Amino acid sequence: MMDGNLLQRLFYPQNNGRFKKALITSLVSVTISLILKFSERSFLSGPSDPARGVARCSQFDSNVSLSTENLCVCSDKYQAPDGKSYSGCRLSNYRSICFPSTVGSNHVIDIGNGVNIYTRHSWCAREPKGFQLFQKPARLFFIHHTAGHSCHNFDTCVNTLKGIQNFHMDNRGWDDIGYSFLIGQDGQIYEGRGWDHVGAHTKGFNTWGYAVSFMGNYMAQPPNNASLNAARTLIEYGKRMGYISSTYHLYGHRDMSNTSSPGDALYPIIQFWPHYRRDKIHVLHDGF
Template identity: 40%
Template sequence: MNSKYLMFIAIIFFGTFASGLCNNLTNTFRIISRNEWGAELPRLPPIELKVYPAPFVIITHTLTEHCSNERTCGKLIRGIQDMHMLQIGWNDIAHNFLVGGDGNIYEGRGWNVEGAHTRKFNHRSIAIAFMGDYSETPATQQQLDVVKNFIQYSAQAGKIASNYKLVCQRQAEFTRNPGDILYEIIKTWDHFVPGLVY
């Protein structure tokens, strides 16, 4: 067998294997699109990330009430978007994605779009926000598993860098986000970078 043929077979095999991994992961979560949760249009066209795929994944929380089903989570995320746009004056909801207590991933600004969550990192990260306040309340195991699988899928699909750095918002800004209890859990995850980040 010649080397070109072997290379072709290897590419086909790897592509099929990687595709299978991505498909298996997408079976573990559901992404609720902006259209599905009733998002308002952003005030201005979205700005693409300056660094893509994003080298940072930032975990935060919304410091709101919790939600437990698609109806209450949809209502909550619409309220968060209204607060960010109407009260704070941002272009759109701050985060790229959010996870509800129902175990669904909600599309915020989405992939490859600059957020409004962490100064100095908005142009080179995606932010995933746990909906609720996790200062004293733990996230559910379902939420944690969904976010882990979503991050893994994002890396395998090339949406974030394969060697991404996982940090919490408190490591980049003067804040307690994402809450002490959630922070202690995130610290144990793969790709977590301890200490302050710049």
């Protein structure tokens, strides 16, 4: 119950000018906060298209107010590291990132053995700056590791993919993410440049073959069996679809470059896979 003095101040504010000013200031402050909060959420969510179940999410950073937009499916809610919850897009390092809440069947390709290829659309990849068409079938296939963080589910793998793509495009100045495909410890494949575009993964050999990169660092520990199964399933699928020659040669990244990739723990494993060739001289002599 309000005391008499408070009621008197509320209904007869002329008796207390200071209280009146404080009350008005508080109301204005609350109103502005609500407007800003609504505007912030509206900007992050972007206009949606309910018929297609997508939202247009703006990508931005601290130096560029607005750079590109991707049409992609976004999660309904995300709690950012600052503790705030946003609808539609996730914030990471001053860049809004779209995460699919549901991935349509037309954006997931079942290639057998429990392995799916999640297309670029499913993880909301940025549009490439340019591309060169790949002349299929590939006669070479390369195994890499990213030497960074590993991921174990769709959300963390998408976050890792976005970071790799941003690094390749913004820091290295490449047209797109470098790898043809990437693999998570969830045992799934994520499309990079894919089957149709020449990659930027194995210097001197990009126009001759595809590369899959295991997300993570495999110098000390090998990737799990699910991801190894995914890599071999991808190669077999590529052969079956005519993307990879039936007489392809398999190499580790270090076979062609002065690098530790695909890692000391992964490299011995692939040497027992079909079509592995230790000596790159075969490539040159075969006229690839």
